[in-house]
Amino acid sequence: MENLIEVQSLRKRFGSVLAVDNVSFTVKRGEVLGFLGPNGAGKSTTMKVITGYLPPSEGTAIVCGHDIRTSPVAAKRTMGYLPEGSPLYGDMTPEGFLRFVASVRGVNGQKRKERIDQLIEQIGLGEVLHRRIETLSKGYRRRVGLAQAILHDPDVLVLDEPTDGLDPNQKHDVRELIRAMGGTKAIIISTHILEEVDAVCDRAIIIDHGRIVSDGTPAELHAKASEHNAVFIIMADGDAVRAVERLKAVSDLAKVDRRKGANGSSEVVAVPKQGAFVADKVAAVLRESNIHVSEIRSEPGKLDTVFREITTNDRQSAARQ
């Protein structure tokens, strides 16, 4: 598959601050890349460089074959961009604004009318079409921003926190939209919501202090969790001590923990070595010991945990340096 976005050894300095430090990655057609990282990690800055808003200090980004430094206008033509916070001209109506963007994007005449009608339908802007944008709710503003980004049906989409500030239904709609477009475009989305990575992304990059600290599929990211494929068992307090003892004898387990639960119950956590699937074995051991359990489940590992581990480890090592 073709690489639509190639970021090459990108560095971006603001005065003495190095906001993006030697970042390289590619995004292929048909791929949705999730961009994760703590606030101030350099996500938005990287996106601003890719979209041609900020010039890179070193390195470059090549979008659909156009180098953003040497042919910015050609590169911008192939891209749709939703900036952080979805800034819009408050004095315009969504209709007027979309017409303006269409004209600049070279979508004119009958085609412009058809495309805008189609977007109004697809994104649900019918009700607010003739209201001033500054009077719209956050959800509608975000939708107008999205409509503007996909208006010219670009090959590359860069969306900075597209679901930020939306209610759960709106979030769902936007994710559906992104997923639907994901097959034919190269899409980068930045997000703080880790469930979104599972929901829409084919790949996730975690960036911290301007550097890429992790790059892989959501499944690979889950595998990095220290509790990857851990088995969680809920049982009465009285049985918990015995259960921990028995489970510690199982050779496939790296660690067995007991946590206090609600209503006189305990949660026993059995963490496997190298993420092996051990639910069967754990269940068998408990059955043999005649320990009654009220719940047993296996979890792939929370992305939150991975995210925290990756980004805080890095911070500690940076502090040591």
Place this chain on the structure above:
Amino acid sequence: MRNILIIARRELAAYFSTPLAYVFLVAFLVSAGAIPFFMGRFLERGQADLQPFFAFHPWLFLVLIPAVGMRLWAEERRTGTIELLMTLPVTTWEAVLGKFLAAWIFTGLALALTFPMWLTVNYLGDPDNGVILASYLGSFLMAGAFLALASCISAVTKSQVIAFVLAVGAGMILMVSGLDFVLGLFRGWAPQIVIDLVASFSFITHFGTIAAGVLELRAIVFFLSLILLFLAINGQVVELKKAG
């Protein structure tokens, strides 16, 4: 070129989507109409021309043009729409020119709406309409120079108020540099060439000839090159300030 016009059209519409346009037009027309009568002895002079009307234009523009130019870039930076605009497939130049053009057209409209003054003198007497036309053109050019300055300064800040105040201050400097008391500060110690240089930057010196009815090529070139200079700086400032 197409992009310049698209941007200009959006900007022009933006003026009229807020009360600013109407407030400005009323303020401009009232002051432009009233000042010649009260301060310029428009009627008492007993001459059918618009000389007192045009003579006050530099002072009028000094205060009112920054009000037209202040929002051009400051507003884009405050609301963050500059990121939207500059990631559309347009060049910085097209954006700068488009915005300037919209503001200039708007100012031209304000100027054109002073036509009752022209009708008045034509009703009362037999003025030299060629001179009046030349003066209008000169006034329009000078307004353009004030505007380019205001637009340039507007790109420096996110606050329209600061943009306004700075533009009035900078305009003041450009204007008074030809007045006698300012030149007096240089006389006595600076060589004549410096004094001439300072004087040559003055809007008043150049507009003086225009208001008198002589549309000199020198004045045209002066205002046009000032417009280009300020717009060039404007583009650079926009580029530099994007990071902030």
